[in-house]
Amino acid sequence: MRRTRWKRFAAILAPSIAAAAVLTVSVAQGALAASFFISGDTFKIAADSLTGKGLSVYGMVNVTRKGKLVPVTVTGVRAAKIDGLCLSVLFPIPVLGSYTLRLTGDRDRPATTRDMFFDVDQLNASEQSLKNLDIGVAAGSLTSGEVSPGDRDSKFFDPNSIALQSTAIAMSNLRVNAVAASLGSLDLPGARVSFKAGARECF
Numbered sequence: 001m002r003r004t005r006w007k008r009f010a011a012i013l014a015p016s017i018a019a020a021a022v023l024t025v026s027v028a029q030g031a032l033a034a035s036f037f038i039s040g041d042t043f044k045i046a047a048d049s050l051t052g053k054g055l056s057v058y059g060m061v062n063v064t065r066k067g068k069l070v071p072v073t074v075t076g077v078r079a080a081k082i083d084g085l086c087l088s089v090l091f092p093i094p095v096l097g098s099y100t101l102r103l104t105g106d107r108d109r110p111a112t113t114r115d116m117f118f119d120v121d122q123l124n125a126s127e128q129s130l131k132n133l134d135i136g137v138a139a140g141s142l143t144s145g146e147v148s149p150g151d152r153d154s155k156f157f158d159p160n161s162i163a164l165q166s167t168a169i170a171m172s173n174l175r176v177n178a179v180a181a182s183l184g185s186l187d188l189p190g191a192r193v194s195f196k197a198g199a200r201e202c203f
Contacts, residue, residue, distance in 0.1 A: 044177060057074070078146060111187060150182065
């Protein structure tokens with residue numbers, strides 16, 4: 001198992017982010033057309049630990065309904081076990097102030113998911129390890145990890161852009177700021193949803 005600190009890993013991710021930025025310029029010049037919309041707001045995902053198989057990381061561009069272009073790094077995992085999962089969204093409500101929507105599960109039973117993809121603004125973890133890491137693979141040639149089905153059909157997806165993949169990943173104290181996420185399946189034992197006044201985000 002190879003170990004990599006996230007500060008170093010972030011430097012590796014830079015080419016994917018740069019590729020997304022190049023796509024942004026192409027869209028601005030009319031070379032590409034937007035294929036989907038996001039709200040543009042970020043939400044937070046936290047976990048005590050995540051272990052998974054089939055990691056993929058590549059650059060992408062999302063678009064808001066107002067036409068704002070948002071370069072992101074897509075992080076995908078084929079199958080994962082997540083301990084202490086928490087997802088939170090902060091809603092500013094006129095007159096009433098801020099409210100927080102939180103999704104959590106049973107801390108004694110891990111969540112399991114398949115075909116999970118995060119469109120990431122920022123990702124941090126205190127510890128992280130990768131197995132059989134490939135850096136520089138073409139995004140259209142990923143084999144250990146996958147491309148999100150929605151991205152593969154998008155004009156924003158460049159199959160020749162740089163990507164990363166790994167056969168297995170383990171992270172602890174995961175903290176993610178994301179603009180979008182998609183999961184093929186999620187099993188969350190003891191799922192709880194709360195909507196309370198104030199800023200009660202996962203981190």
